[in-house]
Amino acid sequence: MNAPLPEQRILRVQRVRKSFGGIRAVDDCSLSIAAQSITGLIGPNGAGKSTLFNLVAGLYRPDGGAIWLSNSRIDGLPPFEIVHLGLTKTWQIPHELRNMTVLENLMLGAKNNPGEHLLNILVRPRVVRREERAWRTRAREILRLTQLGGLADEYAKSLSGGQKKLLELARALMTEPAVVLLDEPVAGVNPTLAASLMDLIEGLRQAGRTFFLIEHDMNVVMNRCDRVIVMHQGRTIADGTPASVKANPAVIDSYLGG
Amino acid sequence: MAFDPLFLINVGFYISFAIVFALLAIGFNLQWGYTGLFNAGIAGFFLIGAYTAAIAITAPSPPATGYPGHLGGYQLPVAVGAVLAMVVAGSAAALIALPTLRLRADYLAIATLAFAEVVRTIAINLEPITAGTIGIVGIPRLLEFSGPNKPYLTTATIVGVGAAIVLALLVALHFIVESPWGRVLRGVRDDEEATMAVGKNAFRYKLQVFAIGGALMGLAGWFSVMALPYLEPAGSFAPAVTFSIWVMVIVGGAGNLKGSIVGAFVVYGLEWGSVQLKDLAPPELKDSIPYIRLMLVGVLLIVLIIYRPDGILREKKRVLR
Numbered sequence: 001m002n003a004p005l006p007e008q009r010i011l012r013v014q015r016v017r018k019s020f021g022g023i024r025a026v027d028d029c030s031l032s033i034a035a036q037s038i039t040g041l042i043g044p045n046g047a048g049k050s051t052l053f054n055l056v057a058g059l060y061r062p063d064g065g066a067i068w069l070s071n072s073r074i075d076g077l078p079p080f081e082i083v084h085l086g087l088t089k090t091w092q093i094p095h096e097l098r099n100m101t102v103l104e105n106l107m108l109g110a111k112n113n114p115g116e117h118l119l120n121i122l123v124r125p126r127v128v129r130r131e132e133r134a135w136r137t138r139a140r141e142i143l144r145l146t147q148l149g150g151l152a153d154e155y156a157k158s159l160s161g162g163q164k165k166l167l168e169l170a171r172a173l174m175t176e177p178a179v180v181l182l183d184e185p186v187a188g189v190n191p192t193l194a195a196s197l198m199d200l201i202e203g204l205r206q207a208g209r210t211f212f213l214i215e216h217d218m219n220v221v222m223n224r225c226d227r228v229i230v231m232h233q234g235r236t237i238a239d240g241t242p243a244s245v246k247a248n249p250a251v252i253d254s255y256l257g258g
Numbered sequence: 259m260a261f262d263p264l265f266l267i268n269v270g271f272y273i274s275f276a277i278v279f280a281l282l283a284i285g286f287n288l289q290w291g292y293t294g295l296f297n298a299g300i301a302g303f304f305l306i307g308a309y310t311a312a313i314a315i316t317a318p319s320p321p322a323t324g325y326p327g328h329l330g331g332y333q334l335p336v337a338v339g340a341v342l343a344m345v346v347a348g349s350a351a352a353l354i355a356l357p358t359l360r361l362r363a364d365y366l367a368i369a370t371l372a373f374a375e376v377v378r379t380i381a382i383n384l385e386p387i388t389a390g391t392i393g394i395v396g397i398p399r400l401l402e403f404s405g406p407n408k409p410y411l412t413t414a415t416i417v418g419v420g421a422a423i424v425l426a427l428l429v430a431l432h433f434i435v436e437s438p439w440g441r442v443l444r445g446v447r448d449d450e451e452a453t454m455a456v457g458k459n460a461f462r463y464k465l466q467v468f469a470i471g472g473a474l475m476g477l478a479g480w481f482s483v484m485a486l487p488y489l490e491p492a493g494s495f496a497p498a499v500t501f502s503i504w505v506m507v508i509v510g511g512a513g514n515l516k517g518s519i520v521g522a523f524v525v526y527g528l529e530w531g532s533v534q535l536k537d538l539a540p541p542e543l544k545d546s547i548p549y550i551r552l553m554l555v556g557v558l559l560i561v562l563i564i565y566r567p568d569g570i571l572r573e574k575k576r577v578l579r
Contacts, residue, residue: 057455059451059454059455078454078459079454079455079457080454080457080458080459080460083455083456083457084457088455088456088457089455091452095449095451095452095455096448096449096452097444097445097448097449097452097453098448098449099444099447099448099513099573100441100444100445100448100576101575101576101577101578103578104441104444104576104578107438107441107578108441108442108445108453108456108458109456109457110438111457113438114438115437115438115439116438116439116441116442116458117439118434118439118466121433121434121437121438121439128437128438132438136578152578153575153577153578155575171452171456172456174456175456175457
C-alpha cells in the first residue's frame with residue numbers, strides 16, 4: 001500500500017501573534033492551506049479572522065511567528081512585495097477606487113506594467129503602449145468573467161454593493177495571484193449572483209488558483225469549501241472537512257450554536 | 259478717462275503673477291488633486307525656489323550703507339537659475355517627504371506647514387545669505403532692453419516666456435499623469451491600502467510626485483523673481499500664499515491641470531481687479547478694499563462649492579479604448 005502523497009501546502013501560518021493595545025486579536029495562531037483548494041475560515045465576530053488576513057497580506061506586521069507562501073517567508077514584508085510573490089486579498093467592505101472607472105480599477109492591478117515607471121514613460125513609450133494594450137485585453141476578459149463587462153467605463157463609486165464585491169475579485173485577479181484571500185466575498189450579494197460568483201471561484205481553482213475565504217454564509221462554507229478552519233479568540237479551534245467541522249462540539253458551542 | 263499706456267504693463271503684471279500662481283497650483287494639484295497629499299507648506303517650496311534663483315543669477319550686492327549683502331554674486335544665466343530652483347526645491351520636497359509621507363494626511367499637513375514657517379523664519383533672519391527683511395535687489399531680467407519701449411518689451415518677454423512655460427508643462431505633464439504611472443497616483447488618492455494590496459509601492463509614488471510638485475513650486479519661485487526682480491521674505495511667502503493656492507486648485511478643479519491655470523487666473527484676477535477698481539470705489543470704501551476682496555474670494559468659494567463642487571474644470575473621466 002502506498003502512503004498518500006502529502007498535499008502541497010501553499011500557505012503556512014506558524015504561531016502568529018498580533019495585539020492591539022491589550023487585545024490579543026491573533027494569539028498563537030497556526031494553520032496551513034493546501035494548494036488549489038478552497039478553504040473556508042469561520043468563527044464568531046472578533047475571532048481575529050480579518051486581522052489574520054491582514055497579517056498574511058502584509059497590511060499588518062505580526063508581533064511574532066512566521067508566515068510562509070510556498071518557500072518564501074512573507075511575514076513583515078510590505079504588501080506590494082507579497083502581491084509580487086503571488087498573494088493578494090479583498091476586503092469585507094469593498095475598497096473600490098471610487099473616482100476611477102471599473103476598467104481603471106482593474107488596470108491598476110496589472111502586474112509589472114512598465115508604464116508605471118516614470119522613466120519608461122519618457123524613454124520607452126512604445127513598450128508602455130503595447131503592454132498597456134495587452135493588459136487592457138486581459139482586463140476585459142476578467143470583466144466578462146466577473147459579469148462586469150457592461151460596466152467597464154462606469155465610475156466604481158456608482159456600482160451597487162454586490163457589483164463592488166465582484167470588482168474586488170476582478171481587480172485581485174489582475175495581479176495573477178496564486179493565492180487569493182477573500183473577506184466575505186458573497187456578503188451583500190444576491191443569491192443568484194453569489195452562486196455564479198462561487199462557480200467562478202470554483203472554475204479558477206480548477207485552473208490552479210488557491211482560495212482562502214472568510215464567510216458567514218453557511219451554504220457557501222459547507223457546500224463550496226474543501227476544508228474549513230474555525231477561529232475563536234485569536235486561534236484555530238477546528239480544522240477539517242465541512243462535515244467534520246459542523247459536527248465538532250467546540251465549534252457548535254462557540255459559533256454554529258446548538 | 260484717457261487710456262493709460264501704463265495699464266498695459268499693469269495687465270502684463272497681472273498675467274505674470276497669475277502664471278506664478280498657476281505654476282504653484284499645478285504643483286499642488288499633482289500632490290493633492292491627483293495623489294491626495296495635502297501639502298500645507300507650498301509657500302516654503304516657493305521661497306526656496308525664489309531664493310535659489312535670485313542667489314544664483316544676481317550680481318554681487320552693491321556696497322550700500324546699511325545693506326547687509328547676501329549670498330550670491332554668481333551671475334549664472336537666468337535659465338540655470340530656473341533649473342537650480344527646481345532641483346533645490348524638489349530636493350527639499352523629497353527630504354521633507356521621507357519622514358512625513360508615512361504619516362497620516364493630517365500630520366503631513368502639520369509637518370509641511372511648520373516646514374514652510376521654519377524656512378521663512380530662516381530667510382528673515384539669516385542675513386548673510388538672504389539679506390534678511392531688506393531682501394535681494396538687482397535681480398537680472400530675462401532679457402535686458404533699452405530705449406523708450408523698455409518697460410513694454412520687458413513685460414512682453416516675461417509674459418511670453420511664462421505662457422510658453424505653462425503650455426509646455428501642460429503638454430508634458432498631461433503625458434505623464436495620463437499614463438499608467440498617473441493612474442497609480444489616483445489609486446493612492448482613492449484608497450492607498452487597496453493600491454498597495456494590488457502590488458504598488460505607494461510610498462515610492464508619493465515621494466516622486468511630492469518631489470515633482472516641489473520642483474514646480476521652485477520654478478514658480480524663479481518665475482516670480484523674473485516677474486518682479488526683488489525678493490523679500492516676510493509677506494511674499496506667508497502661509498496666506500499657501501491658502502490662496504488651495505483656493506485656486508479647488509476653484510479651478512482638482513485633478514485637472516488646466517483647472518489649476520483657470521483657478522489661478524480667476525482668483526488672482528479678483529485680487530488684481532479689485533486693486534484696479536480702487537479709483538472707482540467711493541472714497542469711504544477705499545481703505546476697505548483688501549477686506550472686501552477677501553470677502554469676494556470667500557463668497558466665490560462658497561457659491562462654487564454649492565453649485566460646482568468639482569471646480570470650474572472638473573476631473574475628466576478616463577475612458578480607455
